Amino acid sequence: MSDFSQTDIKFLAGVGPKKAEILNKEINVFSVEDLLYYFPYKYIDRSRIYFVHEVDGNMPYIQLKGRITAFETFGEGRKKRLVGHFTDGTGFIDLVWFQGEKFITDKYKVNLPYIIFGKPTLFGDRFNIAHPDIDPYISEDERPAGLMPYYNTTEKMKNHYLNSKAIQKIMAAAFSSVVKNLSETLPERVIQQARLMGLKEAMRNIHFPENAALLREAQHRLKFEELFYIQLNILKYMAERKSKLKGFVFTKVGDYLNRFYEENLPFPLTGAQKRIIKEIRQDMATGEQMNRLLQGDVGSGKTLVALMLMLIALDNGFQAAMMAPTEILATQHYQTVTESLKGLNINVELLTGSTRKAKREKIHNALLTGDLHILIGTHALIEDTVRFSNLGLVVIDEQHRFGVAQRAKLWTKNVNPPHILVMTATPIPRTLAMTVYGDLDVSVIDELPPGRKPIQTIHQYDKKRGALYESIRKQLREGRQVYIVYPLIEESEKLDLKNLEEGFEHIKEIFPEYTVCKVHGKMKPKEKDAEMQRFVANEAQIMVATTVIEVGVNVPNASVMVIESAQRFGLSQLHQLRGRVGRGADQSYCILVTPYELSADTRKRIDIMVESNDGFEIAEADLKLRGPGDLEGTQQSGIPFNLRIANLVRDGEIMQYAREVAQKILDEDPLMERPDNLLLKKQLKKLGGNRYNWGLIS
Ligand code: ADP
Ligand code: MG
Numbered sequence: 001m002s003d004f005s006q007t008d009i010k011f012l013a014g015v016g017p018k019k020a021e022i023l024n025k026e027i028n029v030f031s032v033e034d035l036l037y038y039f040p041y042k043y044i045d046r047s048r049i050y051f052v053h054e055v056d057g058n059m060p061y062i063q064l065k066g067r068i069t070a071f072e073t074f075g076e077g078r079k080k081r082l083v084g085h086f087t088d089g090t091g092f093i094d095l096v097w098f099q100g101e102k103f104i105t106d107k108y109k110v111n112l113p114y115i116i117f118g119k120p121t122l123f124g125d126r127f128n129i130a131h132p133d134i135d136p137y138i139s140e141d142e143r144p145a146g147l148m149p150y151y152n153t154t155e156k157m158k159n160h161y162l163n164s165k166a167i168q169k170i171m172a173a174a175f176s177s178v179v180k181n182l183s184e185t186l187p188e189r190v191i192q193q194a195r196l197m198g199l200k201e202a203m204r205n206i207h208f209p210e211n212a213a214l215l216r217e218a219q220h221r222l223k224f225e226e227l228f229y230i231q232l233n234i235l236k237y238m239a240e241r242k243s244k245l246k247g248f249v250f251t252k253v254g255d256y257l258n259r260f261y262e263e264n265l266p267f268p269l270t271g272a273q274k275r276i277i278k279e280i281r282q283d284m285a286t287g288e289q290m291n292r293l294l295q296g297d298v299g300s301g302k303t304l305v306a307l308m309l310m311l312i313a314l315d316n317g318f319q320a321a322m323m324a325p326t327e328i329l330a331t332q333h334y335q336t337v338t339e340s341l342k343g344l345n346i347n348v349e350l351l352t353g354s355t356r357k358a359k360r361e362k363i364h365n366a367l368l369t370g371d372l373h374i375l376i377g378t379h380a381l382i383e384d385t386v387r388f389s390n391l392g393l394v395v396i397d398e399q400h401r402f403g404v405a406q407r408a409k410l411w412t413k414n415v416n417p418p419h420i421l422v423m424t425a426t427p428i429p430r431t432l433a434m435t436v437y438g439d440l441d442v443s444v445i446d447e448l449p450p451g452r453k454p455i456q457t458i459h460q461y462d463k464k465r466g467a468l469y470e471s472i473r474k475q476l477r478e479g480r481q482v483y484i485v486y487p488l489i490e491e492s493e494k495l496d497l498k499n500l501e502e503g504f505e506h507i508k509e510i511f512p513e514y515t516v517c518k519v520h521g522k523m524k525p526k527e528k529d530a531e532m533q534r535f536v537a538n539e540a541q542i543m544v545a546t547t548v549i550e551v552g553v554n555v556p557n558a559s560v561m562v563i564e565s566a567q568r569f570g571l572s573q574l575h576q577l578r579g580r581v582g583r584g585a586d587q588s589y590c591i592l593v594t595p596y597e598l599s600a601d602t603r604k605r606i607d608i609m610v611e612s613n614d615g616f617e618i619a620e621a622d623l624k625l626r627g628p629g630d631l632e633g634t635q636q637s638g639i640p641f642n643l644r645i646a647n648l649v650r651d652g653e654i655m656q657y658a659r660e661v662a663q664k665i666l667d668e669d670p671l672m673e674r675p676d677n678l679l680l681k682k683q684l685k686k687l688g689g690n691r692y693n694w695g696l697i698s
Pocket of ligand 1: 267299
């Protein structure tokens with residue numbers, strides 16, 4: 001028998017080619033099965049019928065039974081509206097339509113019994129319901145019990161009579177023909193172990209819930225399934241990569257590392273730095289290729305860790321590379337690294353977009369002969385012309401700026417892929433880490449170098465400039481330096497730059513006794529660098545900048561970060577910016593400047609910043625406020641963030657459990673060859689090709 005679930009949606013009763021085309025285009029529904037996986041976004045309990053005299057303004061919606069006594073039209077042109085006077089004998093309420101007058105008066109008759117449903121609002125001294133749902137009255141026994149599903153629909157769909165109710169009807173038709181042949185998509189064993197509802201029952205209760213408890217069970221089962229296959233896919237990919245790719249074996253600890261440790265180490269390592277270096281060193285000696293994410297809050301000392309790991313590569317006869325997202329940051333890394341390696345006879349070069357041709361060619365050659373040991377740079381490193389003689393380790397700093405595809409490109413630099421260490425200061429909430437970076441092993445630096453005082457964060461209204469400048473001046477007098485950051489959002493770029501220029505001039509006037517420098521993304525790299533250098537060298541005490549300084553820049557003497565129009569930044573971005581100060585032993589301050597009028601969400605964001613210095617806490621809060629789709633890096637990740645039913649914020653626990661179940665299956669049967677695992681393989685293949693775009697995961 002043919003599989004009805006694969007039938008084209010256009011053959012379904014009540015659909016046809018026209019509507020099918022709309023469903024294809026608007027919600028990606030092509031087959032009957034696609035339709036079944038189009039889940040409601042909410043449910044409303046329609047079991048209770050109220051009386052008109054019970055209506056009050058706080059009800060989100062209400063259901064009434066009664067009749068329309070008369071239709072009337074009011075107003076002219078665009079203000080025209082149709083009103084149906086509705087009563088159930090306990091009072092009157094007005095039903096209001098702003099369009100479709102003819103359709104309504106043709107369809108609904110005066111004095112017939114109807115059930116109406118909608119949101120009541122008080123208008124003058126009478127309640128009305130705009131564009132209510134109207135159904136012919138049917139007795140309680142005939143009415144479907146329980147919860148009424150609501151489906152998301154687009155404007156186009158509504159114009160073609162495909163509103164939520166219509167979807168419900170089509171769903172009912174699809175369901176009755178397909179349900180008996182619907183085959184289970186999870187192995188029996190998994191269903192037992194995780195105590196899940198079967199697929200048929202789950203599908204029935206997600207679209208036609210009998211009661212709230214069964215609905216919850218159905219939702220749980222379908223969320224689990226969705227997250228389980230995502231995790232199975234990631235874990236399978238990881239396992240395959242590990243078995244396919246040989247990794248370089250770094251076993252030696254040689255002269256470079258030892259000499260650096262004994263002669264050049266600028267300060268004792270923190271406990272966390274030591275632990276991480278040991279952990280990663282072991283990982284690079286197993287014979288498997290390493291793919292690791294190193295998370296550590298801003299200022300936790302990741303650069304030093306990276307440097308020491310690169311020295312291990314050198315000790316084993318390999319080259320190392322370090323890639324940063326901006327020219328400023330790459331330059332700073334280059335300076336830190338060359339400074340730290342003084343006298344050790346290690347060749348380090350910097351390669352960025354603005355490296356001159358002659359220099360560039362010299363670098364290319366030295367890479368191939370092996371004379372160049374460490375290459376530091378920007379995206380320029382992944383250009384095809386850059387070839388190494390034996391690249392052993394690549395460190396990618398601030399990963400969230402690099403797409404997964406770019407990460408993958410590094411592998412082609414050698415016959416064998418180098419070990420890859422991705423470093424990020426953006427604390428990634430657990431649930432996201434399990435998906436976006438789900439194919440990486442994770443290390444966390446959970447300790448800051450000693451003597452750091454927590455940064456004090458202050459919210460200041462922009463009307464109180466006098467007080468703001470006073471506190472800045474106080475710090476400047478003590479010999480500290482100050483950042484003042486302006487937003488730069490692409491849509492309003494011109495205006496933003498104007499704000500920055502005006503701010504720059506204004507600050508120069510307010511602080512004539514100090515030198516002010518300026519950095520923004522529209523400057524030439526050379527100019528930017530020169531300005532940056534003036535600040536690093538303390539020739540300038542105040543830096544006015546856009547967010548180009550957000551990532552990585554390290555000036556320990558800077559103790560004040562002023563963020564203008566802080567309401568326009570996301571939480572993670574604010575935290576990153578704040579991390580530019582508090583890098584020395586002095587008390588540092590972050591001042592968030594906003595207008596007095598703020599939306600509730602924004603006020604919450606600012607409050608979180610004032611209360612918390614913990615990057616992970618902030619990232620979780622950010623995820624909750626904004627949703628995962630907005631977080632940096634998620635767009636290019638290839639992970640389906642428009643999940644059908646699961647929610648990365650709320651369903652972290654289910655995801656964690658699904659990952660464990662998936663891992664166990666792969667541990668026992670890596671290639672999923674056992675008969676009771678064949679279903680998994682089949683299902684993965686199907687999902688890979690169709691519902692989700694998984695191909696992008698590196
Ligand atoms: P991030 O993790 O944000 O990249 P950095 O590597 O830039 O942090 O380090 C921040 C600052 O802390 C730098 O000034 C660095 O020299 C300093 N630092 C790093 N490790 C230590 C340590 N073990 N003890 C004291 N200071 C350290
Ligand atoms: Mg850094």
